[in-house]
Amino acid sequence: PYRIFTSRAEARLTLRHDNSDERLSPHGHRIGLLGDSDWERFNSRRDRLANLRNILDATRYKRSDVEYRTASEILGCDLGDSFTLSNLAQRQNVNADLIKQLLPNDLSVNSKNVEIESALADSLYRGYIDNQRNAAERVNHHDGLKVPDNFSFQIVNGLSHEMVERLERARPQNFGQVRKIAGLTPSALSTLLVHLTSTAKAA
CATH class of the missing domain: 1.10.150.570 (GidA associated domain, C-terminal subdomain)
Known part of the structure; x- marks a missing residue:
């Protein structure tokens, strides 16, 4: 029962309500609980999210860009010489509505707010998740380490x-x-x- 509490779960930073389908759908499909049509919808959503994450990382605006001024005015602060959309995820008051204004037109029209929020969360926690994953790998590589006899x-x-x-x-x-x-x-x-x-x- 302790595992129902995320504070007691391993890699708990990845246990978010918005990515539950990414974590569980492959298992559901493997054991036959997820039908082909649901599996196709899941894969389409996963592809859209992957594309959004890449766009957030790759889209950079400089001071001379209209989008830079838009973001700076909405957030009420200077954003440095330039920023990527994934950089904005580190700042307060950044949400899907703001990101939609800064995305290329085709993506802005076709992207759902809930998917943008999920991609922003991935960007926000990426560093912590990478550190957590590295720590888990270090732990997993020491299985042969002996515990001394009568160790207290x-x-x-x-x-x-x-x-x-x-x-x-x-x-x-x-x-x-x-x-x-x-x-x-x-x-x-x-x-x-x-x-x-x-x-x-x-x-």
């Missing part, structure tokens, strides 16, 4: 009482077994990994 998890700074209890009860012999313990949070895994690697280097 209570000495690991940063582990909550609940995490210590789970670890003491399971008594894992290596980090691969640690990762399989139900209920351990990503931060607990990272904290323990840092402690075990530093202990191994000092040995």
Whole structure:
């Protein structure tokens, strides 16, 4: 049940209501719960979103552009020498209506606000998601790291009482077994990994 709370889920930055179809539709189609027509609609939406993300990254406006002045006036601030539409996602009060005014005409007409908002969210959280993904990869590559015999998890700074209890009860012999313990949070895994690697280097 703990996994119904995003704070206890791995890679929780990717768990948004607006991308649930991107995360779940491939699984639904694979096991036969998603029909061909729904699958086609999903793929069309996924392609539109991918195109929007590319446009947000590639579209840049300079001070001399009308679109630059439009964005600057609406947001009430200077936007530097130039900006991309994905840069705007980092700023407050940027929404689909503003982005629509700055998109090329054909995209502005054909893009849905909900899809623009989803693409903006991807741009906003991209750096955090990349860091989270890199951290997960680092954790996954240490399965063979040994947990010393009779190791006391209570000495690991940063582990909550609940995490210590789970670890003491399971008594894992290596980090691969640690990762399989139900209920351990990503931060607990990272904290323990840092402690075990530093202990191994000092040995």
